[in-house]
Amino acid sequence: MKSLAQWTCAFAFLALASTAFAEEVTVDSAVKPYEPVAGVSGNLSSIGSDTLNNLMTMWLEEFKKIYPNVTYSIKGEGSGTAPPALIEGTAQFGPMSRKMKDSETDGFEKKYGFQPTLLNVAVDCVAVYVHKDNPIKGLTIPQVDCIFSQTQNSGFKSVATWGQVGLTGRWDNLPISLYGRNSVSGTYAFFKEKALLKGDFKDTVKEQPGSAAVVNGVASDRAGIGYSGIGYKTSDVRAIALSKSHEEPLAQPTFENALSGKYPLGRTLMIYIVKNPNEPAPLHVQEFIKFVLSKQGQQVVIKDGYGPLPASAVEQELAKLK
Numbered sequence: 669m670k671s672l673a674q675w676t677c678a679f680a681f682l683a684l685a686s687t688a689f690a691e692e693v694t695v696d697s698a699v700k701p702y703e704p705v706a707g708v709s710g711n712l713s714s715i716g717s718d719t720l721n722n723l724m725t726m727w728l729e730e731f732k733k734i735y736p737n738v739t740y741s742i743k744g745e746g747s748g749t750a751p752p753a754l755i756e757g758t759a760q761f762g763p764m765s766r767k768m769k770d771s772e773t774d775g776f777e778k779k780y781g782f783q784p785t786l787l788n789v790a791v792d793c794v795a796v797y798v799h800k801d802n803p804i805k806g807l808t809i810p811q812v813d814c815i816f817s818q819t820q821n822s823g824f825k826s827v828a829t830w831g832q833v834g835l836t837g838r839w840d841n842l843p844i845s846l847y848g849r850n851s852v853s854g855t856y857a858f859f860k861e862k863a864l865l866k867g868d869f870k871d872t873v874k875e876q877p878g879s880a881a882v883v884n885g886v887a888s889d890r891a892g893i894g895y896s897g898i899g900y901k902t903s904d905v906r907a908i909a910l911s912k913s914h915e916e917p918l919a920q921p922t923f924e925n926a927l928s929g930k931y932p933l934g935r936t937l938m939i940y941i942v943k944n945p946n947e948p949a950p951l952h953v954q955e956f957i958k959f960v961l962s963k964q965g966q967q968v969v970i971k972d973g974y975g976p977l978p979a980s981a982v983e984q985e986l987a988k989l990k
Contacts, residue, residue, distance in 0.1 A: 797892075797908075813864050921934075
C-alpha cells in the first residue's frame with residue numbers, strides 16, 4: 669500500500685487554510701405554493717429513515733393544519749425498515765436516505781406487480797463531523813476511507829491517530845475515536861458506498877441508533893469523528909470540508925456544492941410510495957406529496973436544516989404523480 673505521508677502535510681496546509689462557510693438558503697422562486705383541495709381525509713403512515721424523521725413530522729404537522737381530518741403516525745428507525753413496511757401495507761410513505769436495493773424492489777414488484785415510485789424531496793450533505801475544538805478543516809475521501817475502513821479500498825494504509833492526517837502538538841498522537849450508524853441506516857449504506865468505496869467498517873466504529881446520537885457522541889469526545897446528515901449539525905461539532913482526492917480543492921458541505929457535485933457526499937432524500945403507474949395515488953397521499961414539493965413544503969425543508977429542490981427538479985417529481 670502507498671503511504672498517506674506522501675501528501676498529508678501539503679494537504680493539511682490546504683485544509684487548515686480553508687475558511688468557515690456560510691450559505692443562504694432560499695426556496696426557488698419558481699416553485700409554486702400549495703393550493704388546498706376538497707375531500708382530503710384519512711390516516712397517513714410513514715415508516716423508514718431516521719434522517720427524514722424530523723422532516724416527515726414537520727411536514728405532516730403542517731399538512732394536518734390544512735386538513736384537520738387527516739391523522740398520521742411516524743416511525744423513523746432506519747431506511748431499511750421502509751421497503752418491508754410498503755410491501756406489507758403498514759405504511760403509505762417509505763422515507764429513505766438511500767435508493768432501494770434490487771432485492772427490495774424485486775420484493776415490492778413481486779407483491780404489487782409494479783415498481784415503487786421514488787420521489788426526491790430534499791437535498792442533503794452527509795457531513796463528516798469532528799469535535800468543535802479539533803482544528804482540522806478538511807479531509808480527502810481516501811483519508812476518510814483509511815480512518816473508517818478496515819478494507820482501505822482507496823489503496824492507502826489505515827489511519828489511527830490525528831497526527832496521521834496532519835495535526836500536530838497535543839493532537840499528534842491522539843487516537844481517532846470513530847462514530848457511525850447501524851447497518852439498517854440508509855446513511856450507513858451511503859457512507860459505506862461513497863466514502864469507504866464499498867469497503868467494510870472498522871470494528872472500532874461505535875454504532876449509534878440515530879443520526880443525532882452520532883453527533884452527540886462526537887460532541888462529547890474530543891478525539892471523535894463521525895458521519896451524519898447536515899441537518900443534525902450542532903454548535904458542539906464542526907462539519908469539515910471534503911475533496912474527492914488530494915489533487916482536488918476542498919468543498920464545504922453546502923447544498924450548492926452538493927447539487928454541483930463538488931462536495932463528494934451530497935445526496936437527495938427521498939420518499940417511496942405505492943402507486944400503480946396506470947392510476948393516480950390516493951387523494952390524501954397525492955396531496956401530501958404535492959404539499960412537500962410546494963413552496964411551503966420546501967420552506968419546511970430549509971427550516972429543518974436541509975436543502976430545497978430547484979424548481980426544475982420539483983416539476984420532474986410532481987410529474988411522477990400523474
